[in-house]
Amino acid sequence: MITPRYHREIPQRYRLEAGKCQKCGEVSFPPRLVCPNCKSQEFETVRLNDEGKLLTYTIIRVASDKFFGTTPFAVGIVELNDGVKLTTQIADVDFDQLKIGQKVKLVFRKIQDEGKSGLHCYGYKAVLV
């Protein structure tokens, strides 16, 4: 994750800022330029609810080099209470406790490091409620 991209994605990764179509109310996360529902280009910025439920998950046991030493870890698709679905790591979890439909909450965590001297990159992860 290079610095400009990380900086550009801060509103979404830190604050869950989404785009709500002012014409039809469709919420897009991350925000879009054109509404996929009604093709409108008028959006307002809204912050998503940080609670939801786990739709599905998997356990990553062989990861890319950047995540070496952190395996195994869980990744899931979460549906937030306002209907938006997102993919995220599930932190602090005993894998035996994971069940589809469980309530989760998004918390602020470090996602990855850019090597030993690069940026710490932060964002959201889910934890079981």
Place this chain on the structure above:
Amino acid sequence: MVGIVGYGSYLPRYRIKVEDIAKQWGADPEAIKRGLMLYEKTVPGQDEDTITISVEAARYALQRARINPQEIGAVYIGSESHPYAVKPSATVLIDAVGIGPDVHVASFEFACKAGTEAMYVAYSLVKAGEMKYAMGIGADTSQGAPGDALEYSASAGGAAFIMGNENVVAEILFTHSYTSDTPDFWRREHEFYPRHAGRFTGEPAYFKHIVNAGKALLEKSKMKPSDFKHAVFHMPNGKFPQMAGRQLGFTKEQLEAGWIIPWMGNTYSGSSPTGLTAILDVANPGDLIFMVSFGSGAGSDGFIFKVTDKIKDVQDKAVKLRDMLDNNKIYLDYGQYAKYRGKIILNV
């Protein structure tokens, strides 16, 4: 009236027991538990650091304060484990919780009292009328060298306090700081672990500074120890705060609510601040709270708080410290702990 309008704390879920550390080094766990009055400590997850801990504590503080984050004029984070040597931790925090960009931020460092420094400056700026609200945070993922006595206690956690003058839940009545050049503990540039001067960290450092700051605070306020419902002191181990309290004239009962060290460890800059949140979680209107921090190097910051009737409106607005301390623990063995704390050299 200036004081705390919102507070929050955060502890990681991971723990390691004294037995598991002692077993690794061939030490007697019972002697260590008896000597330090410490049974287990918090350990940060691999994805947790001073910034993530501060963000979670700040979010809980905002839930209790119920204010517009944009009205916060300053954010200070005190820690000796800031993730960056150059880039203030609060730059990340303000964007995560929606403060600023019209805000003053800084990273503070003064061993274990950096958190109360942040609280003191935040309080002073509001008192001076420079801003409506200011946030002071103490948080650490403290380091203890493998095999060193500090490894049994160095833990992770933090607390955040929003200072203001409306809807105050704990008024700050008096403050006092006491500082001297006392080289009891330090970490040189580029060194991974701190060094300390063994027993020298006790009498001429911890006790001298806490007791003198405490005595000055009592003199300044014209109060006596029996006036206070609660007292909290920096908690490097279980024994020191009890001894310091006795020297100043406080009873074990007065320390009970904030004495969280036996199951949390020493969260360094977050130590007495997290103890204060444990007290605020159970405090009643009118309670007086006596607090003195300690940071090696060395210095102490003292505060006297008076709890207001607003406290009952906010206590249940966010998770309480004891709930995080007592529930949902995930225990690590020493191998997992060494991996989580980056003590293993990886070939990447």
